[in-house]
Amino acid sequence: MYKYCYDLLMPICYRYTKNREEAAELLQIGFIRIMQRLEDVDISQFEPWAKSVQVNCIIDNWRKHKKEKELLSDIPADEVREDFHGINWNEAEAKLSMDELKIQIDKLPESQKLVLNLHVFEGLSHKEIAEQLGIAESSSRWHIMQARNTLKNYLSGISTRKQVNYER
Secondary structure, three states: OHHHHHHHHHHHHHHOOOOHHHHHHHHHHHHHHHHHOHHHOOHHHHHHHHHHHHHHHHHHHHHHOOOOOOOOOOOOHHHOOOOOOOOOHHHHHHHOOHHHHHHHHHOOOHHHHHHHHHHHHOOOOHHHHHHHHOOOHHHHHHHHHHHHHHHHHHHHHHHHHHHHHHHO
């Protein structure tokens, strides 16, 4: 059971952390919760349920250590712009591997990384993220915007370097 959960949940844990040790610690916490509540789940729904339990453990862990990490601030709604045009994600995918993308996401501030992962990989809305983390919806949008702008700048750098290489 642990091996199955490890293969299923470790990629989720690693997506939210900077190293394998921290990811393994989060997996342990999630696995204990899963085992404690195993009799409550329909086996046909095990995978989505286990993933949900794991993500909730990650959020709980973040809340627990929130004071030690960068605090999420409430950003006024007028500072949040939906300024995400100019990012061609298909082009980005062709330019870098998932490992390279993971490295760049890991460089984001903890709050931006958490909100980006919840929104992009877990599919949570800004409202759901705000409720889960106890922040304003505008803060969720702001963190996504900042993360995307940072990644966009990185991708622009790749594009520029590739053009220089092609011109040689």
